[in-house]
Amino acid sequence: MKSIMKIVIVGAGPVGCYTAQLLKKMGYQPIVLEEHLTLGKPVECAGIISSKLLDLMRPFVSEEAVINKINGFNINSAWVESFSINIPGIAVMVNREKFDANLGAGLEIYLGQRVSSIKRENGFYLLETVKGRKFEADILIGADGVNSMVRKYLLEKYAQQKGHKNQNIKLDYYFGLQYQIRLTNSEQVMTNTNTMTNISAMANTNANTNDIIQVYFNGTIPFFIWIAPENHQKLRVGVIAEEGKKVLTDFLREKGIEGKIEEVVTGKIPVGFIPTYGKQIALVGDAACQIKPLTGGGLFYGLQSARLLADCIAEGHLEQYDNNWKKMFGQEIKFGIKARKIYESLDEQKRGELFQLFKKNAHFIEQMVDYDHHSLLFREAFRRPQLLMDAGKLFRFYLEDLVKEFFA
């Protein structure tokens, strides 16, 4: 019976492949359509995920896909002295090409098949690719990323049903750019004071900064710049900002980072809260905007939602999927969107005060931060009278707004 139901997944990114793997395990025979000729390429990701997520993906993802272990973050800003958040084993850096290829192993994937049209006829979805191939589906899953055409189709139908224009459903897009740099002088390492230094100068300090991600905030970019080391020779330096190329060029010069750019990664990040279910059709991953609005990370929510989606299909209740994933991550995303809007509206002085507050409470952050659930830190903070008072003095107006989000 299960094998008779035709499930078509558009997009063989990590989320589409993982959804297919779970369905296959349940006895279905999903097919996956992918526009590119190779899985995992082009890479559009820094590849940083929580160790918790890696553990969940272990049955599919091999140790080979893991490049580095991350034990903390150095927070650098234009306003306060740098400080560290040390959390041994909090995250890992993965090779997205291998990660995606692992997730796609053994699946029925049609490569080089870009879906160009979707129609619904006699209870089926009819898909056609640019190469003229036709596919029929009882259930259609859009795992086709940030520019999802399945999302476009679903939102148009949703808008028609509700009798309004789908322009009412608002999405924000942010642009990411990352360079993979092989250092000219492989003895260079990042110091805790965030400039490059020669490794021999640090010989007495036992400092191992190859497992620390440097993060830089300033008054002009909405997110941050990151330096994530692959090893002592290679860095991933990236930013999410409109003029990413200029920002990174200035930054590399200022920090004295010299080397060969071996790979350039670009991509868009969709931030929003949208309907993800229609008649026998669902969105998952970036297509569904299952993204952490504060950092742009999408793998955790996307892969977790894939599991919820596969369970709903197996239970014969696809209509519950939208509710189920939103029960799990919806509030996180809504909180993140609000917090992001507030952060972007802060002037230099307020951003400075915010980072002073973070620095003062670095130990609390170390103890309480959850890499995949950012709002938990704020919830905990609301329980600390002193912290709440400090935050209230600076951000009274905004705090009320954020608290409302928790009780909405």
Ligand SMILES: Cc1cc2nc3c(=O)[nH]c(=O)nc-3n(C[C@H](O)[C@H](O)[C@H](O)COP(=O)(O)OP(=O)(O)OC[C@H]3O[C@@H](n4cnc5c(N)ncnc54)[C@H](O)[C@@H]3O)c2cc1C
């Ligand atoms: C610069 C940058 C850095 C990032 N760093 C991180 C990070 O460190 N950690 C993290 O968790 N997230 C990060 N992200 C986000 C992360 O890359 C995405 O959330 C993740 O790739 C989403 O996976 P997905 O499977 O939903 O979509 P995708 O990986 O985008 O996969 C979608 C697939 O669908 C295919 N496709 C699209 N349209 C069609 C079509 N019409 N027909 C057929 N195939 C189609 C595409 O070719 C693609 O293979 C980053 C994003 C950017 C831009």
